[in-house]
Amino acid sequence: MKKSDNALTKTEFQVMSILWDLGHAACAWDILDRWEEPKPAYTTVATYLKVLHEKGYVDFFKNKGEGKTHQYMPMISRVEYTRKAMQEVKKNYFGSSLRNMLSFFVEEEHLTEDDIKELFNQLKEA
Numbered sequence: 001m002k003k004s005d006n007a008l009t010k011t012e013f014q015v016m017s018i019l020w021d022l023g024h025a026a027c028a029w030d031i032l033d034r035w036e037e038p039k040p041a042y043t044t045v046a047t048y049l050k051v052l053h054e055k056g057y058v059d060f061f062k063n064k065g066e067g068k069t070h071q072y073m074p075m076i077s078r079v080e081y082t083r084k085a086m087q088e089v090k091k092n093y094f095g096s097s098l099r100n101m102l103s104f105f106v107e108e109e110h111l112t113e114d115d116i117k118e119l120f121n122q123l124k125e126a
Helices: 010-022 028-034 042-055 078-094 098-108 113-125
Strands: 058-062 070-074
Touching: 010 028, 010 042, 010 070, 010 078, 028 042, 028 070, 042 058, 042 070, 078 098
Parallel strands: none
Antiparallel strands: 058 070
């Protein structure tokens, strides 16, 4: 990615989610087809793709014989982006402390005993 400190806006994340869900390169029309109602204008989707390219989140290519149609593909996976975003949350809101972050969610999410046992088992396996 060109600028690793650029977080996605809500709508940029929506575009990326569609690309991640597709699992292959797609044009703006493909993305628009999968957009929930109300759908934005084609030019809006194209603008978001341009911004995502400038931020380094997507790259594009043209298929021979398809005119001006760009095919976009993610340059970062959903897991990679989520990892990066959660590291920022941990750093900015919890002083880089995983313990503080987990404690917050345990308290705020009102986890059940089964939820806590499952998390505990995942921690033991890690």
